[in-house]
Amino acid sequence: MSFVGKSVERKDALDKVLGTAQYIDDMHFDNMLIAKGVYSKETCGRIISIDISEAKKVKGVVKIITAKDIPGENLVPIVRKDMPYMAEDVVRYYGEPVAYVAAETQEAAEEGARLVKVQYEPLTPVLSIEESIREDAPKIHPHGNIHKYYKIRKGDTEKGFKEADIIIENEYRTPHQEHSYLETNGMIGVPSHDGAITVYGSLQCPFYVQEGVANILRLPLNKVRIIQTVTGGGFGGKEDIPSLYAGNVALMAFLTGRPVKLVLTREEDFLTSTKRHPSLIKYKTGAKKDGTITGIEVTFYMDGGAYSTLSPIVLWRGLIHSSGPYRCEHVKIDGYAVATNRVHCGAFRGFGQPQLILAHEAQMDILAEKLNIDPVEIRRKNAFQVGDETATGQKLETSVGLLDTINETWKKSEWQQKKILYEKDKGNKRRGIGISSSFYGVSLGAGGRKYEKSGAYVEINKDCSINVAVGTTEMGQGMKTVLSQIAADALGVTYEDIYILETDSTRVPDSGPTVASRSTVMSGNAIKDACRQLRERLEKVAEDMLKIPAKVLIWDNGHIYFKQNPSVKITFKELIEEALHQDVHLSAQGWFVAPYTTFDEETGQGWCYFTYVYSTNIAEVEVDMTTGAVKVLKVTAAHDVGKAINPTLVEGQIQGGILQGLGYALTEGLIYDKSGKMINPNFSTYIIPTAVDSTVIEPIIVEHTYPDGPYGAKGFGELPILGVAPAIANAVSHATGVRIKELPITPEKLYKTIKQ
Numbered sequence: 001m002s003f004v005g006k007s008v009e010r011k012d013a014l015d016k017v018l019g020t021a022q023y024i025d026d027m028h029f030d031n032m033l034i035a036k037g038v039y040s041k042e043t044c045g046r047i048i049s050i051d052i053s054e055a056k057k058v059k060g061v062v063k064i065i066t067a068k069d070i071p072g073e074n075l076v077p078i079v080r081k082d083m084p085y086m087a088e089d090v091v092r093y094y095g096e097p098v099a100y101v102a103a104e105t106q107e108a109a110e111e112g113a114r115l116v117k118v119q120y121e122p123l124t125p126v127l128s129i130e131e132s133i134r135e136d137a138p139k140i141h142p143h144g145n146i147h148k149y150y151k152i153r154k155g156d157t158e159k160g161f162k163e164a165d166i167i168i169e170n171e172y173r174t175p176h177q178e179h180s181y182l183e184t185n186g187m188i189g190v191p192s193h194d195g196a197i198t199v200y201g202s203l204q205c206p207f208y209v210q211e212g213v214a215n216i217l218r219l220p221l222n223k224v225r226i227i228q229t230v231t232g233g234g235f236g237g238k239e240d241i242p243s244l245y246a247g248n249v250a251l252m253a254f255l256t257g258r259p260v261k262l263v264l265t266r267e268e269d270f271l272t273s274t275k276r277h278p279s280l281i282k283y284k285t286g287a288k289k290d291g292t293i294t295g296i297e298v299t300f301y302m303d304g305g306a307y308s309t310l311s312p313i314v315l316w317r318g319l320i321h322s323s324g325p326y327r328c329e330h331v332k333i334d335g336y337a338v339a340t341n342r343v344h345c346g347a348f349r350g351f352g353q354p355q356l357i358l359a360h361e362a363q364m365d366i367l368a369e370k371l372n373i374d375p376v377e378i379r380r381k382n383a384f385q386v387g388d389e390t391a392t393g394q395k396l397e398t399s400v401g402l403l404d405t406i407n408e409t410w411k412k413s414e415w416q417q418k419k420i421l422y423e424k425d426k427g428n429k430r431r432g433i434g435i436s437s438s439f440y441g442v443s444l445g446a447g448g449r450k451y452e453k454s455g456a457y458v459e460i461n462k463d464c465s466i467n468v469a470v471g472t473t474e475m476g477q478g479m480k481t482v483l484s485q486i487a488a489d490a491l492g493v494t495y496e497d498i499y500i501l502e503t504d505s506t507r508v509p510d511s512g513p514t515v516a517s518r519s520t521v522m523s524g525n526a527i528k529d530a531c532r533q534l535r536e537r538l539e540k541v542a543e544d545m546l547k548i549p550a551k552v553l554i555w556d557n558g559h560i561y562f563k564q565n566p567s568v569k570i571t572f573k574e575l576i577e578e579a580l581h582q583d584v585h586l587s588a589q590g591w592f593v594a595p596y597t598t599f600d601e602e603t604g605q606g607w608c609y610f611t612y613v614y615s616t617n618i619a620e621v622e623v624d625m626t627t628g629a630v631k632v633l634k635v636t637a638a639h640d641v642g643k644a645i646n647p648t649l650v651e652g653q654i655q656g657g658i659l660q661g662l663g664y665a666l667t668e669g670l671i672y673d674k675s676g677k678m679i680n681p682n683f684s685t686y687i688i689p690t691a692v693d694s695t696v697i698e699p700i701i702v703e704h705t706y707p708d709g710p711y712g713a714k715g716f717g718e719l720p721i722l723g724v725a726p727a728i729a730n731a732v733s734h735a736t737g738v739r740i741k742e743l744p745i746t747p748e749k750l751y752k753t754i755k756q
Contacts, residue, residue: 160295160330183232401640432735471511492555517715530590657720
């Protein structure tokens with residue numbers, strides 16, 4: 001392989017560094033209108049009236065839409081259809097879209113939106129998990145306040161706890177987390193003379209958006225085209241909610257017959273886009289004196305907000321991983337996604353696991369402390385290995401690198417020496433070291449089985465340049481680069497020959513969403529399938545040209561040569577010239593369907609994911625005991641990625657995930673007033689880490705190849721954030737002797753706990 005496993009230059013590097021990349025707000029169409037949303041100022045209420053009379057008088061206002069203008073169904077098609085494009089009778093959270101204004105200028109759109117008057121009859125809101133699950137709680141939806149319930153049952157937990165020498169029980173809480181992508185949500189709808197519509201957008205999942213636009217306009221899918229523009233970050237936040245924005249933009253374009261652009265302000269994005277689910281986790285663990293885990297019992301609740309969006313799937317993933325990457329014969333887990341009158345929650349990097357991992361990794365450290373076992377050793381003793389079973393009864397048959405990640409971080413971080421050294425700190429500044437381990441099911445698994453497929457189109461041009469189209473999207477993670485490397489080696493051409501086309505719903509069949517660390521495996525395998533078809537056609541031509549059987553020919557970096565005598569060769573250009581002369585078909589559609597997965601909702605057992613990735617993080621912190629301020633000194637992070645297609649990109653993902661996890665651990669959390677209004681919807685009051693807050697990061701790549709992945713690769717993008725916050729929390733506990741069980745670990749919270 002000439003390119004797989006190498007740190008080649010990113011395909012999109014120059015455009016982004018030079019500022020020539022065209023983001024959605026850089027785009028313009030002739031005769032284009034500017035849109036502005038009208039958002040609810042009531043947390044929970046019945047809509048009495050919507051008065052647009054004054055708004056219509058504003059010079060430049062062309063169209064004002066409400067739910068009454070929707071020709072199709074006023075429900076966004078996500079898992080369960082319960083979220084309207086615009087509120088019609090009831091608003092269920094502060095910031096819910098009620099109307100949109102399209103105008104000739106930004107100023108006219110803003111003035112028109114300001115003058116739309118909505119009258120509400122306030123209703124009693126439900127603002128927390130505890131309120132939502134009360135028997136007498138107001139019902140947010142006709143079906144009640146439970147979006148979804150799942151369970152796992154393995155063995156007999158009563159037996160497991162009887163076998164235990166120690167049992168610990170604790171409660172843990174995690175907050176809303178904002179995605180904080182650099183580019184806010186934005187869309188442009190462009191109508192066609194034949195009644196079709198094209199939407200350009202900053203988005204992750206074009207086929208979700210295609211269905212959403214078709215749904216609101218009551219159009220067939222072949223009349224709806226979705227093109228992803230250069231996207232300034234997503235992290236899951238542009239998976240589900242873009243369907244709402246795109247649907248309303250498309251409606252305005254459809255009704256006016258003119259292109260319409262909607263780009264959200266930061267505050268609008270905060271108020272209306274999905275978030276990481278807050279959670280309440282009740283965790284019980286039993287273990288023997290030697291540290292062997294005998295029983296795990298978990299009840300956890302996720303606050304899904306006003307609408308279910310992706311909550312059922314986020315809940316399911318969290319449930320599957322909630323006992324951690326550890327062997328245990330007796331497991332009982334119950335998970336609930338509940339409704340509240342707060343902004344809806346959906347996909348966010350980690351997808352339900354960052355909440356649960358805080359709990360199971362704290363439990364491991366507490367067990368270790370009470371049993372007088374080193375935290376690293378208790379993880380080594382229980383860690384998954386090949387042949388072990390997960391909580392759902394799935395046997396891990398290949399590519400289990402967890403122990404290697406533990407051992408590598410233990411060695412590189414100098415755990416033993418630093419643990420002893422830091423325990424000698426007795427002054428106002430005290431240091432600590434903490435560990436966490438995690439695993440992550442690649443792709444959507446049994447919970448999203450219907451989306452577990454992906455297509456690719458590969459075309460060789462007559463000048464030997466190659467076009468590749470896929471249904472997954474680039475949003476900063478490096479997908480175009482990695483897929484180009486896979487395509488180059490699969491065809492034996494140069495990396496520079498490959499051009500990944502912009503993602504367009506008309507180029508390839510529905511390939512599912514760009515989520516769950518699935519792009520490399522799914523699109524990579526689809527590309528390999530297309531390249532295999534092309535290679536088979538071209539091998540016959542090469543055999544004729546070289547008079548040598550294809551099985552002994554090497555295809556590498558633009559040359560085809562005889563394995564035993566490299567001087568016997570032709571160039572790829574010569575091969576294509578001859579193939580064109582022979583009228584060989586030089587394009588192919590690739591297709592990949594993930595290996596079979598299953599899950600039984602009654603038993604909570606099944607083969608949930610086709611493979612898993614593994615990681616271990618060791619964090620070192622310094623705590624000011626007089627203020628509670630925490631400084632992260634270093635994070636050592638080892639990840640089993642199967643095969644690193646591009647090592648530099650893998651290291652970059654680790655670095656980015658650690659910075660994001662640092663914010664989740666120490667500073668980030670949305671705040672609401674008593675009425676349910678979000679009071680910190682901007683970056684002056686919602687505090688994310690900056691370069692100044694970063695730390696020393698030592699990324700370690702572990703490779704346990706996955707036989708069914710492209711060149712042994714597994715998915716990776718979501719893994720780096722998982723173990724960061726629990727490692728920091730464990731390090732803070734080591735430094736201070738107190739355990740914080742609620743994120744974020746703010747100075748105020750830690751100081752108060754130390755004093756108590």
